[in-house]
Amino acid sequence: MSDASDPAHSPPEGFETRAIHAGRDFVGETGAITPPVWLTSTFEYGNPGGFDYTRSGNPNFRLLERALASLESAAHATVFASGVSAITAIVSTLKSGDVVVAEENIYGCTYRLFAQVFAKFGVSIVYLDFTDPASLEKIAEHRPALVWIESPTNPNLKVIDIAAVSRAAHEAGAEVIVDNTFASSFLQRPLELGADLSLLSTTKYTNGHSDALGGAVCSNDPAWREKMIFAQKALGLQPSPMDCWLTLRGLKTEAIRMERHCANALRFAEFLERETEAAEVRYPFLPSHPQHEIATRQMNGGSGIVTADFGLDLEQTLRFVESLRYFPKAESLGGIESLCCHPASMTHASVPREQREKVGISDSLVRFSVGIESVDDLIRDVRDALARLARS
Ligand SMILES: Cc1ncc(COP(=O)(O)O)c(C=O)c1O
Numbered sequence: 001m002s003d004a005s006d007p008a009h010s011p012p013e014g015f016e017t018r019a020i021h022a023g024r025d026f027v028g029e030t031g032a033i034t035p036p037v038w039l040t041s042t043f044e045y046g047n048p049g050g051f052d053y054t055r056s057g058n059p060n061f062r063l064l065e066r067a068l069a070s071l072e073s074a075a076h077a078t079v080f081a082s083g084v085s086a087i088t089a090i091v092s093t094l095k096s097g098d099v100v101v102a103e104e105n106i107y108g109c110t111y112r113l114f115a116q117v118f119a120k121f122g123v124s125i126v127y128l129d130f131t132d133p134a135s136l137e138k139i140a141e142h143r144p145a146l147v148w149i150e151s152p153t154n155p156n157l158k159v160i161d162i163a164a165v166s167r168a169a170h171e172a173g174a175e176v177i178v179d180n181t182f183a184s185s186f187l188q189r190p191l192e193l194g195a196d197l198s199l200l201s202t203t204k205y206t207n208g209h210s211d212a213l214g215g216a217v218c219s220n221d222p223a224w225r226e227k228m229i230f231a232q233k234a235l236g237l238q239p240s241p242m243d244c245w246l247t248l249r250g251l252k253t254e255a256i257r258m259e260r261h262c263a264n265a266l267r268f269a270e271f272l273e274r275e276t277e278a279a280e281v282r283y284p285f286l287p288s289h290p291q292h293e294i295a296t297r298q299m300n301g302g303s304g305i306v307t308a309d310f311g312l313d314l315e316q317t318l319r320f321v322e323s324l325r326y327f328p329k330a331e332s333l334g335g336i337e338s339l340c341c342h343p344a345s346m347t348h349a350s351v352p353r354e355q356r357e358k359v360g361i362s363d364s365l366v367r368f369s370v371g372i373e374s375v376d377d378l379i380r381d382v383r384d385a386l387a388r389l390a391r392s
Contacts, residue, residue, distance in 0.1 A: 015071060015186060016255045023066035023248075026059060035063055037245045056233035060244035065216070067248060068200070071185040073192050074218035078228035079244060080237045083181060083201025084109055086215030089231035090177060090197065094145055096122030101139055101169075102148040103130045105156045105359045107179065108348035110148075130160045131291060140172035147172075150179040151188070152295075155343040155367045156360050157282045157307055159291035162298055166194030181205070181334075186258040188299045191220060204334030205304070207250035208257050212243040257336060257372060261304030264378065265370040269306045271379045276386055279311040279364075305333060306368045314363040316389060318342060321366060323385045326378055333369035338378055341367040 013021070026035045038059045043051040051057050061079050068077035080086040087110055094100070100114070104127035114125040126142050128135040130149055139147060147169040151160040162178055169176045177197040178190035184205035190198040200206055202214035217228050232238050262285070269283035281288075284295035285302030295302065312320060321329050327340035331347060341347055344363050348356055356362075370378065 018070045019067065019254055020252045022070040023063045026063060035060070035245065035248070037241050039241055053233075054241065055236060055238050056229075058238075058241050058244070060241040060248070061239065064202075064214075064244045064248045064251075067251060068185070068202075068206070068216050069218055071251065071254070072180075072198050072200075072218040073189045074198065075220045076222070076225040076228075077216050077218040078225065078232055079202070079239050079247075080215040080217070080232060081239045081243075082213045083107075083179075083199070083203060083215040084113065085237040085239075086199050086201070086217050087113060087179075089228055089235065089237055090146075090199065090217060091118050091123060092231050092235055093227045094118075094123045098123050098145040099142050100125045100146045100148050101142050101144040101174070102127055103150060103153060103158070103160060104128060105153040105158055105361075106148065106150050107154045107181075108343075108350045110179070111348075111355075112350040130165060131158050133164075136164060136168035139168050139174065144169075144172065144174045147174050147176045148179075149176070150182065151298075152182045152284055152303065152305065154182060155305075155307055155341070155347065155365065157182075157284060157289070157305060159284050159289070159295040159298075161291075161294045162188075162190055162193040162195055166196075170194075182305055183299055183303055184254065184258055184334075186254050187262070187301045187303055191218065193298055196221065197224060202247050202251075203332065205258065205261070206254060206334075207247040208254065208334060208336055209246070209250050210332065210335035210337065212246040212250070214239050214243050214247050258301060258303070260372040261370060262301035264372065264375040265304045265306050265368075266302060267375045268368065268370050268378055268382075269302075272306065272308050272382070275383070276308070276310070278308040280309045282307045304370045306370055308366050308368070309362060309364050310366065310386070312364050312389075314344075317364050317366060318345070319392075320385055320389050323388060324381055325385075326371075326373060326381045327368060333367075335369070336372045338371035338373060339369040341369070343367055 041054050065077045149160045166176045175196040178195045180198045181201040198218045200216045273281040283306045321340050327338045330339045343361050348361050
């Protein structure tokens, strides 16, 4: 008979339990329930934790890495100063002549890094529309080292079939990296779907409070772990202990925050679709979303981002965005507070207009990061702003 008190026979712990308890082994002799911030640049040689210098590791990094690995169903996670640092770490493993095949709608700074930095080192990138099943057959033609996707994408909220892309990429001998930032670890775990690497800008939903920057790369492959640890120290991409402490505190409430983000965003999207004259409203869990079936299959909820095209001109769109009360116009997303962004002039301004328009980032596109406020107030805010605009 199995012994229920034997961990080997216990059912796996839930996401919420792991978010709060993973990596609590810092306690040592103190009994502290929350960890300290180890504000030290260096460590005495021969310490039992194996730490030497904070650029190559710190107890606050380690606690966060253990928790993130657990939440992403990964064997390892490595933390970085930002999501962009995590992207840099992965691409730094490539060599001149390597090709990356990427989804054509990726975050503007990822696009800029490839175009303006990595291209100089001979790494090239080919863009495909991964919502088109024919794109899967084109992967092998380019003999890529990596296939790079986001799902949902920033800002068009395209949902990419991670399992199908992973199968096609593996057949072509390539590894797959999924930028999981828009979904969050609570709603989607790319490694369970067959991807090799999951990348997070922990700045967003992981931390959830808009008070720390960070990034992480999660994998099951010890070789990737070694490469990421090397990049963290050799390229100086490490985070600060304080940001790791804040992010670990933030992720303890990731499950409950995400449930509220999803509920609010769905109601907000339904309101936009039903009651406004928006030409298009996108939200992965709206039945009208073009990849709704894939979204409900690979995500546990639609997350908190909604986009809408109100069919306004540039000047009216900016006036609308700037007149909202509960949605400050700001870069970033995924915090408890709602934010509003005009991708063409903000997050994706670094993407040339021609490429922007090709992938559907028009001047009239508005991106809402729906927070955890009372959703009735958020809806009223948008209704009033649209009414004021119509009267002016
Ligand atoms: C999808 C996605 N990936 C990566 C990043 C970069 O993250 P960070 O701002 O933490 O560098 C962002 C930032 O907005 C993002 O939206």
